[in-house]
Amino acid sequence: MRRSNRTSAGQATGWISSATTLGAMRFERNAPAKRVVILGAGFAGISLARRLEQRRDLDVTVIDRNDYTLFTPMLPEVASGSIEPRHIAQPLRVALRRARFIIGAVTDVDLAQRAVSLEGTLDGTPRRVAFDSLVIALGAATSTHGIPGADDHSFALKTVKDATALRSHIIRMLETAVSTDDCEDRQRALTFVVVGGGFTGVEAAGELRGYLRSVRRFYPGIRSREIRLVLVGGAPRLLEQLPKRFGSRAQRIFARRKIEVVLNDDVAAVDAGGLTLKSGQRYESRTVVWSAGVRPAPLIEKLAIDQSAHHAVVVNPDFSVPGHAGVWAIGDCAQIPKRRGGFYPQTAQDAVREGPLLAHNIVAALRGRPTRTFHYRSPGMMASLGQREGLADLGPGVLLDGMPAWLLWRAYYLTHLPGAARKLHVALDWTIGFFFQGDIASIT
Numbered sequence: 001m002r003r004s005n006r007t008s009a010g011q012a013t014g015w016i017s018s019a020t021t022l023g024a025m026r027f028e029r030n031a032p033a034k035r036v037v038i039l040g041a042g043f044a045g046i047s048l049a050r051r052l053e054q055r056r057d058l059d060v061t062v063i064d065r066n067d068y069t070l071f072t073p074m075l076p077e078v079a080s081g082s083i084e085p086r087h088i089a090q091p092l093r094v095a096l097r098r099a100r101f102i103i104g105a106v107t108d109v110d111l112a113q114r115a116v117s118l119e120g121t122l123d124g125t126p127r128r129v130a131f132d133s134l135v136i137a138l139g140a141a142t143s144t145h146g147i148p149g150a151d152d153h154s155f156a157l158k159t160v161k162d163a164t165a166l167r168s169h170i171i172r173m174l175e176t177a178v179s180t181d182d183c184e185d186r187q188r189a190l191t192f193v194v195v196g197g198g199f200t201g202v203e204a205a206g207e208l209r210g211y212l213r214s215v216r217r218f219y220p221g222i223r224s225r226e227i228r229l230v231l232v233g234g235a236p237r238l239l240e241q242l243p244k245r246f247g248s249r250a251q252r253i254f255a256r257r258k259i260e261v262v263l264n265d266d267v268a269a270v271d272a273g274g275l276t277l278k279s280g281q282r283y284e285s286r287t288v289v290w291s292a293g294v295r296p297a298p299l300i301e302k303l304a305i306d307q308s309a310h311h312a313v314v315v316n317p318d319f320s321v322p323g324h325a326g327v328w329a330i331g332d333c334a335q336i337p338k339r340r341g342g343f344y345p346q347t348a349q350d351a352v353r354e355g356p357l358l359a360h361n362i363v364a365a366l367r368g369r370p371t372r373t374f375h376y377r378s379p380g381m382m383a384s385l386g387q388r389e390g391l392a393d394l395g396p397g398v399l400l401d402g403m404p405a406w407l408l409w410r411a412y413y414l415t416h417l418p419g420a421a422r423k424l425h426v427a428l429d430w431t432i433g434f435f436f437q438g439d440i441a442s443i444t
């Protein structure tokens with residue numbers, strides 16, 4: 001769950017609505033509406049906008065380069081063909097009731113003049129939007145950490161476009177394998193490598209194995225033992241951010257499914273024919289899926305604000321940006337401190353809770369009242385491993401696996417999809433997938 005994305009990506013088990021509310025505060029009756037501009041329409045940005053637009057004394061504007069918000073935890077299932085892409089994308093003009101939406105790419109933020117510059121993604125028209133309060137919720141992008149060839153020769157899994165491109169490529173590799181007489185080329189086409197041992201990598205590997213198993217019967221020339229799936233993680237174990245037993249259980253399930261797991265080894269280089277690890281191990285493959293890291297949106301590096309070593313926005317515990325009154329940051333692009341040290345993880349479950357609290361703090365700051373600090377303790381995490389298996393960490397001593405965890409994962413995420421129509425569409429996708437083999441039409 002990621003955001004992310006996020007991402008991600010295996011995620012939370014408890015997106016319980018925040019108890020924080022805006023209260024009954026009112027601005028002066030005749031005062032002009034305060035302009036709140038939100039950059040980004042991910043989990044954090046949308047949860048904030050939905051709360052703020054309840055107030056009639058605020059003028060809320062959301063800016064994003066896409067006209068939809070994406071339910072990123074289900075992207076691996078889009079890549080495997082289990083879910084139609086449009087079924088996890090909600091149009092922003094449907095999600096927002098009163099807030100204004102502008103589709104465009106933010107090019108600059110003038111903190112002194114309190115204005116945002118952007119270009120329309122449809123026609124490139126420049127525009128300038130003034131603000132009284134600014135929220136940076138730009139999310140994160142895939143990071144290949146500067147590894148040679150990784151940007152050019154691997155598939156990300158962060159957007160719908162990424163997921164559909166990967167699925168079409170996988171089908172082309174199967175077609176290549178049955179049509180070539182070159183044994184080495186055939187093996188490269190049938191070797192699939194997933195880089196990253198976190199939620200996105202684990203879920204992508206599980207879904208990919210399930211998809212390949214489902215569609216192999218359509219390619220009678222391919223034997224099951226010829227298909228090779230490798231999961232590479234740089235950490236000592238899978239799902240390192242969770243209890244050790246969680247990652248160990250995932251590794252045992254993958255071993256049973258003949259998924260090779262390589263740990264404690266980083267990628268040195270990627271090229272058109274495969275990838276090489278720092279240990280010297282080489283994997284000949286034409287399919288490398290990259291899910292080994294994210295970075296905040298590139299725009300943040302241009303801003304004159306405090307940033308972490310990885311260019312996340314440094315914020316106070318109430319999400320305010322130090323030294324810039326009325327400027328806030330939440331979500332994957334923010335480094336949010338915990339009360340007892342450390343920082344909150346960049347997950348969807350944190351993001352949806354940050355929005356409502358920030359809504360309270362924005363109103364409080366505009367009224368000159370004290371703000372509240374963010375405090376959240378995750379009730380547990382879940383991950384889908386494909387092929388009707390999953391893992392669910394429900395607290396100390398409670399770990400579900402197999403089909404019960406998989407069903408819990410699906411039920412949980414189905415309830416959190418936005419909109420009744422999308423819930424129904426995804427439920428139908430899953431039902432059809434339960435009774436029928438995977439689709440092998442390569443449509444991009």
